Amino acid sequence: MTTTVFLSRPQCDVWQRIGDWLAGHQRQIRWVQWSVVLVYAVLLVVPVLLPMPGNTAHIWDDFTRFAQFVFWGIWWPMVLLATALVGRVWCGLLCPEGAISEFSSRHGRGGGIPRWFKWNGWPTIAFAGTTLYGQMVSVYQYPKPALLVLGGSTLAAAVVGYLYGKEKRVWCRYLCPVGGVFGLLAKLAPLHFRVDQEIWQQSQRVGPKPGVVNCAPLVPLKTMRGASDCHMCGRCSGFRGAIRLARRSPSHEIVHVAGEHPKPWETVLIVFGLMGVAVGAFHWTASPWFNATKLWAAERLVESSVLWPLEIFPPWWVLTNYPERSDVLTLLDGAILVFYVLATALAVGFAITLLLSIATLCLGRWNPGRFHHLAQTLIPIASAGVFLGLSAFSLAQLRMDGIDLPWVDYARVAMLVLASGWSGVLSWRVSGLYCRGKGRRLMALASMGFAIATANTGWFLLFWGW
Numbered sequence: 001m002t003t004t005v006f007l008s009r010p011q012c013d014v015w016q017r018i019g020d021w022l023a024g025h026q027r028q029i030r031w032v033q034w035s036v037v038l039v040y041a042v043l044l045v046v047p048v049l050l051p052m053p054g055n056t057a058h059i060w061d062d063f064t065r066f067a068q069f070v071f072w073g074i075w076w077p078m079v080l081l082a083t084a085l086v087g088r089v090w091c092g093l094l095c096p097e098g099a100i101s102e103f104s105s106r107h108g109r110g111g112g113i114p115r116w117f118k119w120n121g122w123p124t125i126a127f128a129g130t131t132l133y134g135q136m137v138s139v140y141q142y143p144k145p146a147l148l149v150l151g152g153s154t155l156a157a158a159v160v161g162y163l164y165g166k167e168k169r170v171w172c173r174y175l176c177p178v179g180g181v182f183g184l185l186a187k188l189a190p191l192h193f194r195v196d197q198e199i200w201q202q203s204q205r206v207g208p209k210p211g212v213v214n215c216a217p218l219v220p221l222k223t224m225r226g227a228s229d230c231h232m233c234g235r236c237s238g239f240r241g242a243i244r245l246a247r248r249s250p251s252h253e254i255v256h257v258a259g260e261h262p263k264p265w266e267t268v269l270i271v272f273g274l275m276g277v278a279v280g281a282f283h284w285t286a287s288p289w290f291n292a293t294k295l296w297a298a299e300r301l302v303e304s305s306v307l308w309p310l311e312i313f314p315p316w317w318v319l320t321n322y323p324e325r326s327d328v329l330t331l332l333d334g335a336i337l338v339f340y341v342l343a344t345a346l347a348v349g350f351a352i353t354l355l356l357s358i359a360t361l362c363l364g365r366w367n368p369g370r371f372h373h374l375a376q377t378l379i380p381i382a383s384a385g386v387f388l389g390l391s392a393f394s395l396a397q398l399r400m401d402g403i404d405l406p407w408v409d410y411a412r413v414a415m416l417v418l419a420s421g422w423s424g425v426l427s428w429r430v431s432g433l434y435c436r437g438k439g440r441r442l443m444a445l446a447s448m449g450f451a452i453a454t455a456n457t458g459w460f461l462l463f464w465g466w
C-alpha cells in the first residue's frame with residue numbers, strides 16, 4: 001500500500017501521469033497478466049497435442065505453425081525491441097512467468113532467499129545454457145522442446161516463487177535465463193522511473209510516514225539509478241513524491257550510470273553471450289565451417305572404425321529427433337553443434353576482450369572499471385545482432401508461406417549501421433570520462449571500432465556471406 005507524499009514535485013507531465021496511472025490500476029494489470037498466462041498456456045500446450053504440421057501447412061491454417069510464429073517470430077524479437085524502447089514493460093506488465101512467480105510467492109512459504117541465488121553469474125550461465133540447449137533440441141521448430149524449455153522455466157519460476165520471498169519475483173530478479181539480457185537492453189530505454197534524491201530526503205524530514213511499496217523484483221527504490229532491474233510495473237510511481245516515470249537520453253545510463261559499479265558478469269554476457277554464444281547459435285545451420293568440421297570428424301571416425309557416434313540418435317529431449325520430418329541429429333552432429341557454438345563464443349569473445357583491453361590501456365593504466373564500462377558501450381551492436389538473428393527466423397517462416405519482404409536487407413544494413421554508430425558514439429563519450437587527450441581517445445575508439453567490426457562480421461557472414 002502506497003501513501004503518496006507530495007512535496008516540491010516537478011510539474012506533472014504526460015509520462016508522470018502514465019506512471020501514476022499504472023500505480024492506480026494494478027488490479028486491471030493483473031487481469032491483463034492472467035489473460036497473457038492463458039494465451040501462453042494455450043500456445044504452449046495445444047500444439048503438443050496436435051499432429052505434426054505437414055509440409056503444406058501455413059501460419060494461417062495450422063495452429064502449430066501459428067503458435068511457432070507467435071512465440072519465436074513475433075513475441076521474442078518484439079519483446080527485445082520493446083525492452084530497448086520502453087524498458088522492461090514486458091516483465092512488469094505482461095510476462096506470464098513473472099505473474100505466476102509473484103502469485104505463487106504471495107501464497108507460498110515466504111522463505112529467505114538462499115545466498116547462492118544471488119550469485120551474479122546465473123543470468124549469463126542460464127542464457128548461454130538455454131540458448132545452446134534450445135539449438136540442440138530445435139526449440140524454434142518443434143512444440144515438444146518449446147513446452148520443455150518454456151514450460152520448464154515457468155514451472156521453476158512457480159516453485160521458486162512458492163518457496164522464497166513474499167509477493168516477490170525472486171526468480172525474475174536472480175535466475176531468469178533472459179533477465180540478464182533484458183537488463184542490458186533496458187539500459188538503452190529512453191524511459192525510466194527516476195528517483196529524485198532531494199525530494200526523497202525532504203520527505204524523510206517532513207510529511208506523514210509513507211506506506212510500503214511492494215517492488216516485486218526487489219529493486220532498492222531509494223538508490224535506484226537506472227532501468228536495468230526495474231520491471232516498470234509503476235507501483236512506486238509517486239512514492240514519497242520522489243519517484244516518477246520520466247524521459248531520458250537513451251545513452252544516459254550507459255555513459256553516466258553503468259560505470260559506477262562495474263559488473264564483470266554483464267561484460268561476460270555482452271561479449272561471450274550476446275556477441276558469442278548467440279552468434280554461434282544462429283550461425284551453425286548455415287555455416288559451411290560447421291559442415292566441413294562435421295565431414296572431417298565423420299571421415300576420421302570411419303577411418304578408425306568408430307561408428308557409434310554416427311549411429312546413435314538420442315531422444316528428442318537430448319537432440320533433435322524427428323525421422324518423420326527427416327530431421328535427426330546423430331551424437332556426432334550434436335557434439336559438433338556444441339563445439340561449434342562454444343568455439344564461436346570463445347573465438348569472438350576473446351577477440352573482443354583483447355580489443356576492449358587495448359582500448360582500456362589506450363586511455364591510461366589498466367583499470368578494470370574502465371574495461372567493464374567500455375564493454376557496456378557494445379550493448380547497442382550486441383542487441384541489434386541478436387534482434388536480427390531472431391527476426392531472421394520470423395522472416396524464414398513468412399517466406400515459407402510465400403510472404404517475401406524485399407526491403408529486409410536494407411533494414412538489416414540500416415540497423416547494423418545505426419547500432420554500430422551508437423556503440424561508437426558511446427565509446428567516445430565513455431572514453432572522455434577517463435581521459436582528456438584526444439589522441440588517446442582516438443586510439444581507444446579505433447580499437448572499439450575493430451570490436452564493433454568483429455560483431456558485424458558475424459552478421460555479414462550469416463546474411464550475405466554464406
Ligand code: SF4
Nearest residue numbers: 215230231233234236
Ligand atoms: S522500481 Fe520496482 S516498484 Fe518501481 S516500477 Fe520498477 S519494478 Fe515497479
